[in-house]
Amino acid sequence: MKFNRLISGVALLSSLIFAGDSLRELATNNGLTPIPDNKKKLYKIIDPKGLLTPQKILLGKKLYFETRLSKASDISCASCHILDGGGDDNVPVAIGHKGAKNPHHLNSPTVYNAVFFDAQFWDGRSPDLEDQAKGPIQAPPEMAMTPKEAVKRINEIPQYVAEFKKAYNKDVKIDFDLITSTIGLYERTLVTPSPFDDYLNGDDKALNKAEKKGLRTFIRIGCTGCHTGIAIGGSMQPFDVGKDFKFAHLGDFKGGENGLVKVGTLRNITQTSPYFHNGSMDKLEDVVKEMAKIQLGKKITKSDIKDIVTFLKSLEGRKGDTSAPTLPPLKK
Numbered sequence: 001m002k003f004n005r006l007i008s009g010v011a012l013l014s015s016l017i018f019a020g021d022s023l024r025e026l027a028t029n030n031g032l033t034p035i036p037d038n039k040k041k042l043y044k045i046i047d048p049k050g051l052l053t054p055q056k057i058l059l060g061k062k063l064y065f066e067t068r069l070s071k072a073s074d075i076s077c078a079s080c081h082i083l084d085g086g087g088d089d090n091v092p093v094a095i096g097h098k099g100a101k102n103p104h105h106l107n108s109p110t111v112y113n114a115v116f117f118d119a120q121f122w123d124g125r126s127p128d129l130e131d132q133a134k135g136p137i138q139a140p141p142e143m144a145m146t147p148k149e150a151v152k153r154i155n156e157i158p159q160y161v162a163e164f165k166k167a168y169n170k171d172v173k174i175d176f177d178l179i180t181s182t183i184g185l186y187e188r189t190l191v192t193p194s195p196f197d198d199y200l201n202g203d204d205k206a207l208n209k210a211e212k213k214g215l216r217t218f219i220r221i222g223c224t225g226c227h228t229g230i231a232i233g234g235s236m237q238p239f240d241v242g243k244d245f246k247f248a249h250l251g252d253f254k255g256g257e258n259g260l261v262k263v264g265t266l267r268n269i270t271q272t273s274p275y276f277h278n279g280s281m282d283k284l285e286d287v288v289k290e291m292a293k294i295q296l297g298k299k300i301t302k303s304d305i306k307d308i309v310t311f312l313k314s315l316e317g318r319k320g321d322t323s324a325p326t327l328p329p330l331k332k
């Protein structure tokens with residue numbers, strides 16, 4: 001009896017000592033990857049070609065906030081991807097030029113951590129951020145510009161011309177590709193390390209007991225089947241936009257190649273309501289339930305939903321300087 005108690009005491013003690021490690025191992029074995037806490041390691045991922053410099057980042061940020069890149073000079077990237085919030089706009093459908101709603105009833109996804117996605121846009125049609133940025137400037141329901149007019153406007157602003165020269169070289173040609181790729185370079189820096197990352201990076205106390213339980217539940221239910229990797233999403237996966245999804249009728253989005261849909265990142269997910277490609281659901285609890293049902297064929301309990309949502313809160317990350325930069329005046 002005494003001996004048994006001693007054994008179970010030792011077992012309990014060791015399970016307490018290794019509790020942190022085993023959950024961390026479980027998470028990494030299921031493909032969950034932290035944002036590195038080491039700057040060098042992080043830059044290897046977000047800037048594999050070594051293109052980022054402080055000048056380019058600041059110039060890209062100005063262009064990101066630049067309303068003169070839109071036809072009516074009233075909308076910028078920051079209008080729909082608000083950096084103070086979750087990197088989106090918190091409305092179901094994106095609203096652009098002259099109040100136009102996205103014709104496919106598409107919701108603005110977050111720009112935060114988009115650098116970690118395998119592909120950009122809900123249908124994955126763009127390979128990276130530099131390429132992606134060409135889309136919204138020209139899209140009639142977004143910024144409604146022609147590349148020619150965008151290039152003309154930027155070249156007319158002496159301070160921009162000077163800043164491009166400083167960031168690149170004195171003979172640089174400021175064309176549409178350079179303007180959009182500079183915005184993309186800035187977006188590469190929009191990463192948000194969270195308590196979850198701190199935990200995976202070795203800080204046992206970064207997550208509390210309830211969040212750890214939630215992480216276990218998230219893995220046990222099978223969410224990591226798709227919400228995995230450093231983006232906790234960001235790959236292209238099947239999603240029945242035609243049939244099973246409760247709000248399939250909203251909008252005409254049918255997915256990309258083979259009907260695949262970009263898996264939304266779960267980072268900062270508590271700040272990016274409403275949810276799904278068509279902005280059809282407001283409450284995170286409902287989305288978790290719907291996901292378990294359509295993606296995993298599971299009916300999950302209320303307490304599992306609560307646990308998962310508690311874990312999802314630990315993915316709220318630390319944002320960098322989100323304030324709008326001072327934009328160059330039209331004349332010197």
Ligand code: HEC
Pocket residue numbers: 064075076077078079080081094095096097102106107108109110111114117119120121122123129132133136137141142143183187262
């Ligand atoms: C009118 C609102 C609006 C404006 C302005 C806008 N976007 Fe978007 N953005 C959206 C919508 C809607 C989508 C999804 C469109 C789709 O998938 O076809 C999107 C998608 C994206 C994505 C892909 C993210 C992902 O999860 O796949 C990135 C990155 C992005 N926008 C960056 C930008 C940049 C950079 C600008 C400025 C040059 C910009 N956006 C301007 C609404 C907007």
Ligand code: HEC
Pocket residue numbers: 221222223224225226227237238239261262263264265266269272274275276277278287288291292295296308
């Ligand atoms: C088979 C792959 C798969 C599995 C498993 C899966 N998801 Fe998803 N998830 C997706 C896809 C694809 C989307 C994007 C759907 C859309 O918006 O059309 C998504 C979207 C979401 C969103 C909304 C993101 C946003 O920004 O709008 C949340 C939240 C979410 N999933 C949570 C979960 C949870 C929690 C689980 C486990 C219960 C789970 N998912 C399981 C593929 C999956």
